[in-house]
Amino acid sequence: MxxxxxxxxxxxxxxxxxxxxxxxxxxxxxxxxxxxxxxxxxxxxxxxxxxxxxxxxxxxxxxxxxxxxxxxxxxxxxxxxxxxxxxxxxxxxxxxxxxxxxxxxxxxxxxxxxYLPDTANLADPDVFDDLIATVAHVHTASARWDTTIQEAMAPWRVDTAVHGDASWTDDPRAWRRMLRLVAAAHGPGHVPLGNLDLKPDHVRRDADRPLVLVDVETLRPDVTGLPDVVTLAYLAAHADHPRPGIRVRGRYLHHLGQAGARWADRDLIAALTGFATATGLASLHGLDS
Missing domain, CATH: 3.30.200.20 (Phosphorylase Kinase; domain 1)
Structure with a gap:
């Protein structure tokens, strides 16, 4: 067990x-x-x-x-x-x-x-905003793939996942509602990359890039990016950012919009709530405030 x-x-x-x-x-x-x-x-x-x-x-x-x-x-x-x-x-x-x-x-x-020796200071609001933008870039990557990658990754599209087996979840209907909201925001051809291993030590500085994620071993094309949003709110709270859940949700929506996704705030809250219901997540860390 x-x-x-x-x-x-x-x-x-x-x-x-x-x-x-x-x-x-x-x-x-x-x-x-x-x-x-x-x-x-x-x-x-x-x-x-x-x-x-x-x-x-x-x-x-x-x-x-x-x-x-x-x-x-x-x-x-x-x-x-x-x-x-x-x-x-x-x-x-x-x-x-x-x-x-x-x-x-x-x-x-x-x-x-x-080897990148310099960790990022996540207590700096601008640096943390760069992290949110970096995560949003990962979550919207499939919109920028060329045809070859799109065809190879077609089995993991969200419009296929919404009809897949969800018996492993605590609430399959909540899981499917969440996937439909993801599809509406990103489009039916979206491949929902996510479930990154986000930790302070895994966010590094590089000379010619804002931030680099040095550990993505858990990136999966069969889950959405919503767990990463939850983790961002948790990290923001531990870095003592004010109103961390609300701040993360707002900046995440902003950066997704810059990348072409179209989430309404109420739909993102509904999707996060659906993720929590379907998986048994203990806390959304203020994202639903």
Whole structure:
């Protein structure tokens, strides 16, 4: 039995039970470093320099390469998680919201990206607004895809999802109402990318871009972007922004409008409420105020 995960999506997100991974990664940093070093020599021979472990978890591990660091290596235990992050680089290249992908290897489940040392100050209102704009860019990316990507991603269009199986939700009718509101705002051909792993440490600065999201392993084309709006409100509250839910909702609507989506405020509130009802989300963090 899974347990409810804490954090911004408490109730809607659930922790997986121990033992769900067939081949978990080593959690000892020295062992993880030795194994990733061998994988780099075999599959990424151009990644030269000393390797240092940043995180060693059974699901994924991250490392820096170089002294000073120039590359981040991300290593996944789960093939689905690896493919989800690899897909993000294919789908979001034109948006310039991710670090540069240097290399990847499907067999090793590894990705090598540029090392970006500077975290963004989310307590700064302008920086937080840049984050909301960045998330809105991800959520509207499918409107800017070329024909080849649109055709490849057609099975995940929202007009197909609204007729799909929703028996896994607490309230399938609420889930479908939410999808219809998303389709009305973005158009029936919309592919609702979202469910990003938004955390303060995952929002970085780059020299020629406002913000970069350095961890999008949970980006999925089978959920909407609404969980990210909930997380933005949670982050805004923890950064002590005034009236965080109302502020996030208003700026999100503004940036979506700039990108061509047409949400009415009341419909966004209804969609967020539907998401909460369908998933068991514990709190909308003021977004429904």
């Amino acid at each position: 899974t347990t409810v995960a804490p954090g911004p999506l408490a109730g809607a997100a659930r922790l997986r039970p121990d033992g769900w991974l067939t081949h978990p990664l080593p959690t000892d940093p020295e062992t993880a470093t030795a194994r990733i070093s061998a994988l780099l020599r075999r599959h990424h021979p151009d990644a030269a320099g000393p390797v240092r472990c940043l995180t060693a978890r059974y699901r994924s591990a991250t490392f820096t390469v170089g002294g000073p660091p120039h590359t981040i290596v991300k290593w996944h235990a789960d093939e689905t998680a690896y493919l989800a992050e690899r897909l993000a680089y294919d789908l979001l290249t034109a948006e310039r919201v991710l670090p540069t992908l240097r290399d990847s290897h499907d067999g090793a489940r590894t990705l090598l990206v540029d």
